[in-house]
Amino acid sequence: MDISLNKSTKNTLFQKIEQVRRRQGKVQDTHITLAHGSGGKAMRDLIDDIFVSSFDNPILSQLEDQASLNLSNLLQQGDRLAFTTDSYVVDPLFFPGSDIGELAVNGTINDLAVSGAKPLYLTCSVILEEGLPVEILRRVAKSMKAAANKAGVQIVTGDTKVVHRGAADKLFINTAGIGVILAGVSISAHNIQPGDVVIINGELGNHGTAILIARGELALETDIESDCQPLHNLVETILKVCPQVHAMRDATRGGLATVLNEFALSSNVGIRINEESIPVREEVQGVCEILGLDPLYLANEGKLVVVVARENAEAVLSAMKSHPAGKDACIIGEVIASPPGVVFLKTAFGTERIVDMLVGEQLPRIC
Structure with a gap:
């Protein structure tokens, strides 16, 4: 049957079709299904309802296959780009003090920050298991948005x-x-x-201990929370008083011990740290003693290791203490010429032992 429409009717019809097509979809299912990854309407509804609505910003709202960034704006803020990527497989997804969403945002921000960069843009790609409750994904997306807002960064593109x-x-x-x-x-x-001089910004091992307790495999109860936090503002505070920071790294997997070993190997120097100067919560130390763990290797998600020339150490330490993320900062050791590539710990008993690179994994899937 041939139906002829006048121009006005056609325009009205096309406008209504376009409005329907542009209407933000809503997830109808309570759990993730394979259809949510099929590339069809269910996937579009998931992206609209969970991610676009949560991460809403002018760049993401274009919904292109990539984010287009203004180079002139970037060049006004510095002379080099810092680019990093990371994946997060933490178990459980929610734990005291944080969750996988906030962890993903802050962890990537911190990887940028330790290069001296101002973090600006993030991507977000998720791999979902069939059967995951949609409400869990919604909570994670909202957590990522809150963390991004707090840090002043935008999540501008992604994948599902x-x-x-x-x-x-x-x-x-x-x-x-x-x-x-x-x-x-x-x-x-x-x-x-x-x-x-080697400086850290606070207590070690809180994140790893919080994850361990949250798994419920041990009959232990503590009020320890993850130290998950963004560190770029602390880094900015440090660089204002000392742009000549020699090295900086966040102590995540492998903890402080791994970072120091990486430093020693990269610069072919030795490092000596003082056990009595290293801040560890009594509860964390207790958990480590019970389980035979070493807090030097426990993961952190808000701890920064800074190495500066001795003449700049007090100025940097004072600046760190003036910032909430560095209020417990302290000097924990020094760099020595030899033996190269070795980290020593001066113990509370006055003896010294070698702190080697972590062999194996004390605690898997902590970030």
Whole structure:
């Protein structure tokens, strides 16, 4: 049957169709299904309802296959780009003090920050297991948005994949981040020199201990929370008083011990730290003694290791203490010329022992 429409009617019809097509979809299912990764309407509804509505910003709202960033705006903030990526597979997804969403945002921000970069843009790609409750995904997305807002960054593009039940463990997140490094700042583990001072911004092992307790495999109760936090503002505070920071790194997997070993190997120097100067909560120390763990290797998600020339150490320490994320900062050791590539710990008994690189994994899936 041939139906002829006048021009006005056609325009009205096309406008209504376009309005329907542009209307933000809503997830109808209570759990993730394979259809949510199929590329069809169910996937579009999931993206609209969970991610676009949560991460809403002018760049993301274009819904292109990539985010277009203004280069002139970037060049006004620095002279180099910092680019990083990380994946998060933490178990459980929610734990005291944080969750996988906030962890993904802050972890990527911190990887940028330790280069001296100002974090600006993040991506968010998720791998979802069939059967994951949609409400859990919604909570994670809102947590990511809150963390991004707090840090002043935008989540501008992403991707969604769904795998069969049992092919993943609920939810994995991959993030990439772009930041701009300030002119005149050159932070690298290769810059470390004998005589330098090692500083950290607070207590070690809180994140790893919080994850361990949250898994419920041990009959232990504590009020320890993850130290998950963004560190870029603390780094900015440090660089204002000392743009010549030699090295900086966040102590995540492998903890402080791993970072120091990486520093020693990169610059072919030795490092000596003082056990009595290293801040560890009594509860964390107690858990470690019960389970035979070492707090030097426990993961952190808000701890920064800074190496500076000795003449700048007090100024940097004072600046760190003036910031909430560095109020418990302290000097824990020094860089020595030899033996190169070795980290020593001066114990509370006055003896010394070698702190080697972690062999194996004390606690898997902590970030």
